Amino acid sequence: MGVGYVGRRLLSAVFVLWLAASLAFFALKLTPGDPAEALLAASGATPEEVAERRAQLGLDDPLWLQYVRYLTDLARGDLGQSWLHGRPVGRMVLEQLGPTVELAVAATGVGMALGIGLGTLAAVRRRTWVDTAATAVAVVGLSTPTYWSGLLAILFFSLHLRWFPATGEGGLRHLVLPAAVLGFALAGSIARLVRARVAEVLGSPFVLAARARGLPGRHVLFVHVLKAAAGPALAVTALQFGFLLGGAVVTETVFARRGLGRLAVEAILWRDLPVVRGVVLVGALAYVGVNLLADLLHAWLDPRLREGAS
């Protein structure tokens, strides 16, 4: 892979992150409410103490200076201070990151396996009842809120069958239900794209050529067709990663798991805006990072993308 492509792609990711961070900065600046007052509200501070804190936090400085300081702090991983707890936001986010990442990774695995399987099945058996059924499962997965399918899963697999614990985290047994529920929701969009792509590849000349050479159908499907469909499947999974992070937040609540979801919901209810901003920024960083990785991997799989890519 050429250094040019990697460099360009990396630069554009950094640019988008800078845009996102700037939007978050100005959005918080435009929101009414004085951070110094919010920080000291619980302790019943005097106006003098608030003024002192304002100066300490640099809130009296010109806006551009605050902005530059914010960006340099961000670059060092400093996400500011929680108004409610007075603790560094970065540390609070880091503490909750583990369970969310665990859920996101497991759900991605379930979603890709299910999505690629369903999509391939539908494409190979196109215009039969198998295709109809697989397509129907995909659109139902796409439309079912995880906060409903999660409750149904708890109802059947935890309360009735007692196979898995209903709530909490820790260990594989706690992960199965949330990952399956979130993965099912993710599988819908992957399956639809894989179906379209596999159907397209199945009709392409190189597949015909492979068949003409007398290669068995199974070999053609697994080696040629799925390899060609892997890139787009990867790209759509990366694009859906944003959906996955949002879904993880909701799924965590359903299964009463620790994680970024609980942190974000509590911060919103208490209007602890620096924490909200921290969670959202970490979400953006993860989303942009995953898409960067997927693009590089996609380009490695498909050389055409490297040349003349914009």
Place this chain on the structure above:
Amino acid sequence: MIEWAAPPRRPLLRQPAALAGLTWLALVILAALLGPSLAPGGPMEADPTRSLLPPGPGGLLGTDLLGRDLLVRLLWGARWTLEMGVLGLATAVGLGLPVGLAAGSLGGRTDAILMRLMDGLLAFPGLLLAMAMVAVLGTGLTPVAVAVGLAAVPPYARVARSVTREVRAQPYVEAARAIGATRLRIALRHILPNAAPSLIAFAATQLGWVLLNGAALNFLGLGVPPGTPEWGAMLAEGRAYLRDAPWVSTFPGLALTLTVLAANLVGDGLQEALGV
């Protein structure tokens, strides 16, 4: 937009799935409009002697902890769903369409600035962006609907821009420019009508997204006040007695899922019917 291999174009009313979706959406709208007259007692009418009755004769879908009839609450809940859909979609299209149309038809610096702004917003996962907006706007149904709509603006603007650019490259737009039509006239009289099919089809898909995520925020307790017969909030309320009275959560969830599914089916159907 998903590209299907050579899709056969069929009118919307000839597609069973899309037709089923349309029917269900019509039923929801009907329930929202007629709910109050069908169930005059109102969704808050409690009867402690009828607490947690299972579905069956008497109360068709059962009752909740306070003895409130679930069917009545579901019918009234359709109003919140309708409001969420209308307000959210109006926000998404109302802002996303002008932005996309301006970026696509003006090009140049306007295009660059508007689209970089959208890129910055697109870096945030949609639901997280909506949650951040709720943190700023405050809780309640209207802020939640607006927040979800705002989070749907960047993808809508992006689609609107790419469709606009496609249409702008057509010879008849060039002809209009050649005879001296103004840019505004070209955008509104030539580009918009020809871009409409794609824009409508994408809006229908966005409707599903708005309903799903709006109800998610209500489920998380960031939207309507407790006790409101909004489907997402009802679902959250029923979690406390899932073991003993699963119907309290199950029916609102089913109603919501069917509505989101209906919106998605209509969106797919429109894409197929309009060949976009």
